[in-house]
Amino acid sequence: MKREISLIVRGMKVIHRVQPWLLVISIASGVFSSILPFITIYFSSLIINELSLPSRNFKHIMGLVVLTLVLNLVCRLIVNFLAQMFDTLQYVLGHKNQLDLADKGYQLDYADMDDTNIRQMREKLNRGRYYKGIVAIAFQLNTLTLNLFSVVISISLMIEMFMTKSIGTSRLDLLMNSPIAGILLIALLVISILYSIKINAISQKKQFEAMNESGPHFNYDRFYTYQLSTEYNAGKDVRLYGQRPLIENQINFHLSKILGFQRSVPEFGAKYGAIGSGIQVIVNVATYLFVGLKALLGAFGVGNIVLYTGAITQFGTGFTGVMQTLSNIKQNTNYLQWYFDFVDLPNRKESGTQPVDLETMKHGIIEFKNVSFKYPGSEHYSLENISIRFNVGERVAVVGKNGSGKTTFIKLLCRLYDPTEGEILLNGMNIKEYNYQEYLASFSVVFQDFNLFSFTLGENIAVSSEYDEEKAMDCANRAGLEKRMESFEDGLHTQLYNEISEEGVEISGGEAQKIAIARALYKDAPFIVLDEPTAALDPLAEADIYARLNRDLIQNKTAIYISHRLSSCCFCNQIAVFEQGRLIQHGTHKDLLEMEDGLYHELWNAQAQYYA
The missing domain is CATH 1.10.287 (Helix Hairpins)
Known part of the structure; x- marks a missing residue:
């Protein structure tokens, strides 16, 4: 009981924060709704009693009829007004409540998004999103108030029946x-x-x-x-x-x-x-x-039959309603528990206090030191005992077969996950000691499973509704979208995809990949990471992108490439070769090719034979 009351009180505090007037409107609506049927019951009994008298006063009877109609009309208008207010405020509450849940989802650590238990928590909340949990509290308060007042008024009327x-x-x-x-x-x-x-x-x-x-x-x-x-x-x-x-x-x-x-x-x-x-x-x-x-x-008079039978009926309905509502409130605490369990999830990602200044990211050393990693809920190591270092400003290629741990390596570098064992250092300092948001801002990443949204082209590139159009256009052109841009009548304001607008433009996988690269360029972060950046491009577009990347897109940034197409390795300072979660080779393109018994030599020749 103590836990349930605590959850209900906390839920009311949430409602008061989001919609301060909703609880007041809920109670007021319940009070006036409870009074409405008793107006007819009470005044009908008076009218019938007056009619049953031998010396009936028709003027008095008409006065009672008019008074009944007026009170009914006034009370019904108030009830309808409050009901409209209540419905509107409850709808807004539900909408804002979903925004709060979405905001909590955005605040969760990326690792939590991969947690099965947390995904199930969110699914549970989705099942009762429109009629359970926080949203249900206001409706249940309204129903409880209505039934409680009905019981109180009924009892006050019924006392006379038993006493007479x-x-x-x-x-x-x-x-x-x-x-x-x-x-x-x-x-x-x-x-x-x-x-x-x-x-x-x-x-x-x-x-x-x-x-x-x-x-x-x-x-x-x-x-x-x-x-x-x-x-x-x-x-x-x-x-x-x-x-x-x-x-x-x-x-x-x-x-x-x-x-x-x-x-x-x-x-x-x-x-x-x-x-x-x-x-x-x-x-x-x-x-x-x-x-x-x-x-x-x-x-008592014959009119009191209407009064007392009505009072007893309202008492039975009201008392049953009170107990049913209390039962519903008790049941709703299960949904409230789910809600607060989700809202109270901690942000486990540690954020240090060390600022990430531009000079640090331009001149320094990144080092993986005996790093191993398991995904949440898994007993299998996706990466095991990885040790590698490279200078900021270099071009690094990460290659290997499918499932070898390449993308996981990047997720750890970007600090979407933290190592299970070992540490990652930037200039000798654990990256956990740097301010988390500033560290994330240092990376422009195009993942293999990147996402574009049903926004305009410019909004997708700049990730903002307000942006530098000249810079966005420049990034689009540098990413190889010049010719495609000519077909967009609205230029950067062209709507992508047609989920929202019928005029939305469908784009190919290669064009989407170029837009994702343009987005990475617009962010202009010191690190740029490209996970299979040319997977959806044709050979000519691929050659063009790599030429642009090597010549002027990357410039003095640190660039990390993950690719199955090993042509990207030719202009990299060093290459890291992964297999089954381990770093098995590390060196330059020339050095690794000379190791004829190595995996890199095997992968290179497996592709090169079709182009020779």
């Missing part, structure tokens, strides 16, 4: 005036309410368990049903290889799993809901019998 006695002396009068009749009616109400609470609690638990168990299958179903069926890049393979039956088979499989998990909830509701409805009918009959007999015996 008839003046007769018959057995029926004595029975109805005794506490027994009232106790029996209350007992029926309590049984009905407790049954409803119990069934609701079990139903909520079943819903939570079903959603939790079927969650992974929902992810697969969404992927196959929505994403893969309309994915532009996947469309070619789906059609050429006739993959539709395979995809539909996967959809049917995961859908059957979802239905299997979810089936128990409606079956449970149908079975025990019917019993609950039967109990409610008995309660309603007992209520009308109790109130009708007391009115018949003269305990």
Whole structure:
């Protein structure tokens, strides 16, 4: 209980920070919504009592009718206004809450993004993003307030019903005036309410368990049903290889799993809901019998039948609503726990205090010293006992077969990951001691799996909405986009891809790679790292890019190339050859070629024989 209350209070603090008025509007809306039905119930009883009198006053009756209509109208207008405000503020809360989660995702260490447990946490939050967690608190507060006030008002009206006695002396009068009749009616109400609470609690638990168990299958179903069926890049393979039956088979499989998990909830509701409805009918009959007999015996006017039956009905509905809402609130703390577990994830990446100045990055030495690395959750070393050093300002090639650890080597250098063992030094100082953000800013990287987005060409190059157009154009031209730029009517303002705009331009893999290189050039960082920079380029474009890189693009920067095309190695100062996570050769192109029993010689000749 203490943990649950703590989570709810913390959730309310989040709401107050994001939307300060939402909690106030939620409570106010609940109060006025609870009052609305009692206006009709109370004034209807007064009107009926007045009509039942022999000396009825029609002027007074009309006054009551007008007052009822006016109060109803005013209260309904207030309720509608508050409901509109509540819906709007709750929508904004949900939107801002998703932005907060996205911001937390951006703040996480890159290594955490590769953690299966953290990805599963994010998936759990996605399942209840629109109706659970933080967003649900405001709605539940509104519902709880409405039902609580309904209970309080109902009880205040019902007290008179139990206290008022008839003046007769018959057995029926004595029975109805005794506490027994009232106790029996209350007992029926309590049984009905407790049954409803119990069934609701079990139903909520079943819903939570079903959603939790079927969650992974929902992810697969969404992927196959929505994403893969309309994915532009996947469309070619789906059609050429006739993959539709395979995809539909996967959809049917995961859908059957979802239905299997979810089936128990409606079956449970149908079975025990019917019993609950039967109990409610008995309660309603007992209520009308109790109130009708007391009115018949003269305990109160006939109009009070409407008042008291309405009050009892509202009490049953309100009390059941209170308990159901409390059950929902309790269940929602599971989602709140997921939310705060994610939000509270620590940023484990250490940030030093040593500034990274430009001179340090222009003149210095990078050294890997006995570096080994395992990916999170893996027991296998991706890199093992790597020791290598090179001068800042050199051109270094990193080569090897697939899976040999080349890209992992770059991720460690850029400090996306930290070594499991050993250390990486810059000018003799561990790179952990440098300011983390400043160190990251020192690298312009084009990874093999780089991403461009549905922004304009200029925004993709500059990674900003406001940028130096002359510099962006220069970087685009230097990366080999001169001719393609001529076909862009809007130049740098050309929208890439058509996910957002119908006028978006689709670009080839080679053009995308050139844009990624232009982006690296625009950043103008001291280190430039190119992971398979020409994989999507034709031979002429590849030769042109390497000529540009060697001649004027890199200039005095430190350049590191990862490539299966070993022609990039010819103009590098040194070459590092990796195999199965180990550095097995290290030297110049000439020196390594002379080692005829080495891997580099084998790789070079395997490619060269087709060009000789």
